[in-house]
Amino acid sequence: MSRNIGRNGPLAWLFHGVFTAFIVAPLVVIVLVSFSDKGYISMPFEGASLRWYRAILEAPELVNAFWLSIGLGLGAATVATLVAVPAALAIARYRFIGRDGLTALILSPLMIPHVVLGVAFLRFFSLMGWTGSFVALLLVHALIVVPYSLRLTLAALAGMNLEAELAARSLGASRWTTFRRVLLPLIVPGVAGGWVLAFIQSFDEVTMTIFIATPGTTTLPVALYNRVSLMTDPVTTSVSTVMIVGTVVLMLILDRVVGLDRVLLGKK
Amino acid sequence: MADSFYRPNGAQWALSSPALALFLGLLVVPLALTALLSFSAFHEIHGIQVGHTLGNYLDILSDGYYYELFLRTGAMALGTTAICVLLGVPEAIVLYRMRPMWQGVFFVVILGPLLISVVVRTLGWSILLGREGFINTALMSLGLVDRPLLLMFSMTGVLIALTHVMIPFMIIAVWTSLQKLDGQVEHAARSLGAGPLTTFRRVLLPQLLPGILSGSIIVFTLSASAFATPALIGGRKVKVVTTAIYDEFLTSLDWPLGAAVAVLLLLGILLVVIGSNRFMERKYRQVFA
Numbered sequence: 001m002s003r004n005i006g007r008n009g010p011l012a013w014l015f016h017g018v019f020t021a022f023i024v025a026p027l028v029v030i031v032l033v034s035f036s037d038k039g040y041i042s043m044p045f046e047g048a049s050l051r052w053y054r055a056i057l058e059a060p061e062l063v064n065a066f067w068l069s070i071g072l073g074l075g076a077a078t079v080a081t082l083v084a085v086p087a088a089l090a091i092a093r094y095r096f097i098g099r100d101g102l103t104a105l106i107l108s109p110l111m112i113p114h115v116v117l118g119v120a121f122l123r124f125f126s127l128m129g130w131t132g133s134f135v136a137l138l139l140v141h142a143l144i145v146v147p148y149s150l151r152l153t154l155a156a157l158a159g160m161n162l163e164a165e166l167a168a169r170s171l172g173a174s175r176w177t178t179f180r181r182v183l184l185p186l187i188v189p190g191v192a193g194g195w196v197l198a199f200i201q202s203f204d205e206v207t208m209t210i211f212i213a214t215p216g217t218t219t220l221p222v223a224l225y226n227r228v229s230l231m232t233d234p235v236t237t238s239v240s241t242v243m244i245v246g247t248v249v250l251m252l253i254l255d256r257v258v259g260l261d262r263v264l265l266g267k268k
Numbered sequence: 269m270a271d272s273f274y275r276p277n278g279a280q281w282a283l284s285s286p287a288l289a290l291f292l293g294l295l296v297v298p299l300a301l302t303a304l305l306s307f308s309a310f311h312e313i314h315g316i317q318v319g320h321t322l323g324n325y326l327d328i329l330s331d332g333y334y335y336e337l338f339l340r341t342g343a344m345a346l347g348t349t350a351i352c353v354l355l356g357v358p359e360a361i362v363l364y365r366m367r368p369m370w371q372g373v374f375f376v377v378i379l380g381p382l383l384i385s386v387v388v389r390t391l392g393w394s395i396l397l398g399r400e401g402f403i404n405t406a407l408m409s410l411g412l413v414d415r416p417l418l419l420m421f422s423m424t425g426v427l428i429a430l431t432h433v434m435i436p437f438m439i440i441a442v443w444t445s446l447q448k449l450d451g452q453v454e455h456a457a458r459s460l461g462a463g464p465l466t467t468f469r470r471v472l473l474p475q476l477l478p479g480i481l482s483g484s485i486i487v488f489t490l491s492a493s494a495f496a497t498p499a500l501i502g503g504r505k506v507k508v509v510t511t512a513i514y515d516e517f518l519t520s521l522d523w524p525l526g527a528a529v530a531v532l533l534l535l536g537i538l539l540v541v542i543g544s545n546r547f548m549e550r551k552y553r554q555v556f557a
Contacts, residue, residue, distance in 0.1 A: 016362045027392055123523065
């Protein structure tokens with residue numbers, strides 16, 4: 001066997017156990033605390049209840065923020081996909097001057113600190129009179145999640161040659177038909193995976209959004225941040241548990257559609 | 269074999285025009301306006317003034333507070349990077365040596381948190397790290413410490429939570445290097461009489477270095493621009509560049525000064541990224557060529 005470089009000894013497994021505990025500890029603690037029946041942060045071992053889940057429903061600002069975040073994520077992921085797929089086709093299918101520059105521009109939101117983006121959009125929105133506009137918020141969310149959609153679409157296109165497309169064209173299919181009937185079915189897992197990843201990234205975004213969120217456009221992470229920065233009450237843990245469970249469900253979907261290793265590790 | 273590229277005929281620009289419109293209109297223009305804003309003067313009563321001045325940058329450069337701010341941010345990012353290397357590299361190797369089934373399970377467990385909101389993960393740490401948090405309660409009841417450790421609102425706490433947020437990026441980068449590894453070389457080294465430590469240091473580590481370096485760049489830049497974790501765990505005690513920008517914009521409302529700090533943060537990060545990419549290209553040209 002040339003692939004494997006030896007096996008893990010007991011020390012390696014011990015390290016791995018401690019490391020895994022470190023990774024899951026904060027999440028496990030949140031889930032446990034959310035089931036406590038006390039009015040303060042505590043473990044549920046001396047009394048468990050669902051009162052902090054009922055408390056979410058009695059906090060309209062959290063419920064509204066949740067639905068706003070869902071709508072924002074759906075819209076932003078869809079706009080990002082509509083923008084990223086044609087751009088990925090241009091980058092993967094044509095060699096042209098400015099191709100590297102275009103790629104770098106579209107991937108740049110990954111590198112620019114989100115605080116800087118937040119500042120820039122705050123200033124821009126106030127100049128344009130867009131403060132508090134849901135559409136403006138959706139468009140900038142789309143902008144920052146386009147890179148995820150682009151990367152997964154590019155990965156799906158990589159290594160695919162033109163033969164099938166050229167065959168369709170030579171048999172009389174139009175460009176659009178060729179795209180819709182030949183190419184799209186081949187890249188649909190990558191595009192769908194990119195959409196889900198874009199949704200998650202938009203849903204989770206807090207650093208940029210906190211600068212431009214207004215009372216009418218407060219997203220769930222921003223609402224949660226505002227609450228946590230005032231005080232840590234148990235309702236923050238039940239909201240967080242809902243978010244953790246939601247993310248796990250989306251992760252399972254991603255795993256079925258594209259394979260989680262591909263999304264997380266960039267495997268082709 | 270058919271060619272895998274079409275001849276450029278202008279269609280490439282038609283296809284990328286939606287992206288270009290979005291990115292020029294909503295990224296390039298707002299960033300340019302922010303850069304312009306950083307050259308405006310600010311009056312406490314009249315707000316943002318017309319005209320251009322270097323005043324904000326001169327204020328920053330002549331104020332020790334900002335040097336401290338940038339140094340603290342740099343130290344936080346560097347510290348997080350160092351811990352991520354020390355813990356992430358061994359963990360990536362352990363993962364690499366696992367059976368495929370365990371690999372699949374632990375990838376989800378260890379990399380999955382990347383997809384969970386940073387605010388949620390930070391909340392978890394603030395519950396664990398508090399004065400009466402679970403870590404202190406456990407340490408006290410075990411008799412390991414007499415007084416609770418000050419973990420919240422301290423750099424130690426920020427480093428712990430930030431490491432938790434960033435370490436998946438390091439593991440992914442090192443994993444990419446491990447995929448290119450030729451396992452036979454390690455066998456060769458061992459069979460020629462090198463001990464496990466020598467083999468690691470002289471054979472394995474040099475091959476992982478490109479991954480460690482690219483992981484370090486990612487972790488460093490993301491840590492330097494992290495906001496929620498230093499804000500919630502560090503609070504006012506551990507003020508960093510991002511939290512200072514937030515205060516400047518939303519509390520003291522001196523937007524031009526805040527914009528100048530933001531421009532400096534962006535420039536600093538671009539310098540680190542471009543500088544280290546240059547360094548890596550020069551160093552590993554032979555390897556990648």
